[in-house]
Amino acid sequence: MDSDNSENQAAQDNQNTEVPPAIQVKKENSYTYWVKNDPNHPKIDCQPKKVEDPTLIPQQQTTIHSAWNASGTWEERKLNLNDIKEALGQLTGLEIGTAKISNATSVSGEATYYFIRGKKRLGYHLKIEFELEEGGTIKYTDFTDDGDREFELDEVQNPTVKSNIETLNNATLKVLEQFK
DSSP: OHHHHHHHHHHHHHHHSOOOHHHHHHHHTSTTHHHHHOTTSOOOOOSOOOOSOGGGSOOOOOOSSOTTOTTOOEEEEEOOHHHHHHHHGGGTTOEETTEEEEEEEEEEEEEEEEEETTEEEEEEEEEEEEEETTSOEEEEEEEETTSOEEEEEESOOOTHHHHTHHHHHHHHHHHHHTTO
């Protein structure tokens, strides 16, 4: 019983004690002190209200990113290299100097879609081989999104191919840009 009386006495003492001046100053200078103490401050109504005009409701935008990435910060998706090889088939018959492309024989490397801050970008680092109708191949050992275009001419007899390789560079770039 003595312990119950002492607990009650301690509770009464806590209620009767005044707040020390340092704590009182801290409360007055708190972040929201002006909301509590200013009688002229308007009360904010936070209750939801029914919108009568449906055009005022913001419409959900079509997103290009995944559901888990609602803010669209950063996301990567691999691009199928067979799709790139199939698209490079559009270059069949393209003239490089006096030679013509017969087909794209191989595509290797990596191609990725990047979704960065809501924008879709394409990144790639590819090795591509084109076969010429008259024989020989053009091998890109490095075809990248940052502009590197290193190539080798394998058994190509036509001297105009090397001087007009920029035609193939630009055409290949246009095909890859279709994936954006």
